[in-house]
Amino acid sequence: MAKDFKNSIGRKRLNTLIPDNDPAPQSGIEVSNKVASKVDKVSPSPTPAETVVSTFRINSEKLKTIKAIAFWDRKKIQDVFDEALALYIDSQPSSAVKKAVEEYTKRTQ
Numbered sequence: 001m002a003k004d005f006k007n008s009i010g011r012k013r014l015n016t017l018i019p020d021n022d023p024a025p026q027s028g029i030e031v032s033n034k035v036a037s038k039v040d041k042v043s044p045s046p047t048p049a050e051t052v053v054s055t056f057r058i059n060s061e062k063l064k065t066i067k068a069i070a071f072w073d074r075k076k077i078q079d080v081f082d083e084a085l086a087l088y089i090d091s092q093p094s095s096a097v098k099k100a101v102e103e104y105t106k107r108t109q
Contacts, residue, residue: 051078066080066081066084
């Protein structure tokens with residue numbers, strides 16, 4: 001059973017803070033409904049790629065540098081890692097990456 005806070009607690013009465021009935025709808029709610037209908041018409045953003053939690057060892061100086069870059073650019077550390085890995089993967093020959101992914105997938109299934 002829920003506690004009744006409408007009774008007085010000490011010398012202060014709380015019944016003035018808790019309404020007895022549902023508040024009447026305000027005109028501001030109508031405006032927000034109009035905004036929501038406009039938002040519904042916007043195409044949905046693409047879903048982000050799946051992330052996986054994994055543990056790696058990393059050189060402490062490199063980690064310090066990554067954290068400093070994230071701080072300086074006002075980014076998440078994860079975003080800096082993602083950008084760095086994407087640059088490294090893009091720097092590799094695409095045929096070698098494709099072959100490596102195929103072999104890895106074949107051997108780990």
